Amino acid sequence: MCSSIEHSAVLASCRYLESLGFRATYLPVDGHGLVDPGMVKRALTGDTVLVSVMLANNEIGTIEPVAEIARICREAGVLSHTDAVAAAGKMKVDVRELGVDLLTLSGHKLRGPKGVGALYIRQGTEIHPFLHGGHQERGLRGGTENVIGIAGLGKACELLAAEWQQSAEYERRLRDRLEQALIARIPEVRVNGHPTQRVPNVCHLSVGYVEGEALLVNLDLEGVAVASGSACSTGSDELSPTLVAIGVPPLFANSPVRMSLGPQNTEAEIDYTIEVFERVVARLRAISPIWKRRA
Numbered sequence: 001m002c003s004s005i006e007h008s009a010v011l012a013s014c015r016y017l018e019s020l021g022f023r024a025t026y027l028p029v030d031g032h033g034l035v036d037p038g039m040v041k042r043a044l045t046g047d048t049v050l051v052s053v054m055l056a057n058n059e060i061g062t063i064e065p066v067a068e069i070a071r072i073c074r075e076a077g078v079l080s081h082t083d084a085v086a087a088a089g090k091m092k093v094d095v096r097e098l099g100v101d102l103l104t105l106s107g108h109k110l111r112g113p114k115g116v117g118a119l120y121i122r123q124g125t126e127i128h129p130f131l132h133g134g135h136q137e138r139g140l141r142g143g144t145e146n147v148i149g150i151a152g153l154g155k156a157c158e159l160l161a162a163e164w165q166q167s168a169e170y171e172r173r174l175r176d177r178l179e180q181a182l183i184a185r186i187p188e189v190r191v192n193g194h195p196t197q198r199v200p201n202v203c204h205l206s207v208g209y210v211e212g213e214a215l216l217v218n219l220d221l222e223g224v225a226v227a228s229g230s231a232c233s234t235g236s237d238e239l240s241p242t243l244v245a246i247g248v249p250p251l252f253a254n255s256p257v258r259m260s261l262g263p264q265n266t267e268a269e270i271d272y273t274i275e276v277f278e279r280v281v282a283r284l285r286a287i288s289p290i291w292k293r294r295a
Contacts, residue, residue: 001024001025001026001027001040001043001044001048001050001051001052002014002024002025002026002027002051002052002053003026003027003029003035003052003053003054003064004026004027004028004029004241004245005029005033005054005057005059005241005242005245005246006052006053006054006083007054007058007083007085007086009083010052010054010083011026011241014026023047025043025048027039027040027043027053028245029245029246030246031246031247032062032193032194032195032197032246033057033060033062033192033193033194033242033245033246034062034064034065034194034197035053035064035065035069037065037068037069037072040053040069040072040073041072041076044072044073044076044078048076048078049078049079050078050079050080050081051069051073051078051079051080051081052080052081052082052083053066053069053080053082054066054082054083054084054085054086054087055082055083055084055086055087055091055093055098055103056084056086056087056090056091056198056199057086057193057198057242058085058086059192059202059204059240059242059243059256059258060192060193060194060198060202060204060242060246061086061193061194061198061199061201061202061204062193062194062197062198063087063091063194063197063198063199064082066080066082066098066100067097067098067099070082070098070099070100070101071099073101074099079101079102079125080099080100080101080102081100081101081102081103081104082098082100082102082103082104083104084103084104084105085104085105085106085109085117086109086199086202087199088105088106088109088110089109089110089111089160089164090164090168090171090199090200090201091168091199091200093105095120095122100120100122101121101122101125102119102120102121102122102125103119103120104117104118104119104120105117105118107149107152107153107156110153110156110157110160111156111159111160112149112152112153112155112156112157113148113149113152113153113156115146115149116146116149116150116152116153117153118153127140129141129142131143163263167262167263168200168201169200170263171200171201171261171262171263171265172200172201174261174265174267174270175200175201175202175203175259175261177267177270178203178259178261178270178273178274179191179203179205181274182205182274182277182278185274185278186207186277186278186281188207188208188209188252189205189206189207189208190205190206190208190248190252191203191204191205192204192205192206192243192246192248192256201260201261201262202258202259202260202261203258203259203260203261204256204257204258204259205256205257205259206243206248206252206253206255206256206257207252207255207257207281208251208252208255209251209285209288209290209291209294210255210281210284210285210288210291211254211255211284211288212228212254212255212256212257213228214284215255215257215280215281215284216228216257218280218283218284219257219276219277219280222276222280223272223276224272224273224276224277226257226258226259227257227258227259227260228256228257228258239253239254240253240256243256251290259273
């Protein structure tokens with residue numbers, strides 16, 4: 001069982017299991033992207049073996065009620081997993097407080113090396129090896145370890161432990177400044193995700209009556225680097241499953257803009273982005289027949 005807005009790494013794994021004869025349940029979310037823990041409880045059956053709900057959505061940033069979902073699973077004797085890739089380094093992530101049996105994270109999201117990640121396994125959780133042939137990782141994953149990547153991930157976690165709170169607050173201030181200005185200066189712009197319950201670095205907007213690819217290209221030409229969805233969906237011409245799941249109207253679902261902020265960003269860059277964004281949208285809407293007919 002998983003939410004309908006999980007990362008493709010989880011959704012594709014569920015579909016693969018379905019091809020092997022397993023039954024997967026995909027939980028709907030509300031307009032902010034939140035999973036209802038009560039729905040999780042009602043969907044559990046005697047055959048349920050695992051529930052996977054991400055800690056924070058990788059596109060819109062919504063933070064899910066994972067601790068409550070894990071508690072429900074524990075009471076039912078069902079394993080719980082959370083994909084914490086988009087959350088780690090942006091908010092407090094404590095496996096004891098969350099109560100999950102399994103948690104995954106990725107190095108590149110923690111300012112560490114690409115190609116390395118970590119899987120937390122609660123003591124006593126039975127795991128079968130995915131790769132065989134060696135005794136590495138306590139027999140759970142055969143093959144020579146990526147020592148450099150592991151060391152880099154460890155160092156990244158060490159550095160973040162000392163500074164993540166300060167960085168998160170700084171990123172939140174920049175994001176709020178960016179969002180508030182864009183909403184005030186550009187009509188028909190909507191913010192996707194929970195208004196308060198989301199990671200501080202993600203600003204996800206939908207701009208009505210504008211073609212998404214044209215918006216991204218024009219912003220890029222002005223030196224503003226944004227994405228149309230999650231980084232892993234680059235090049236896809238399909239509507240984001242996350243935006244479909246939260247009910248974004250068609251006129252807005254085709255023009256998503258995901259801006260991810262970091263501690264290296266400056267207020268001057270935010271001001272420049274606001275000015276460029278407003279100018280680009282006005283230029284594109286001036287040649288848009290849909291915009292002209294909207295009244």
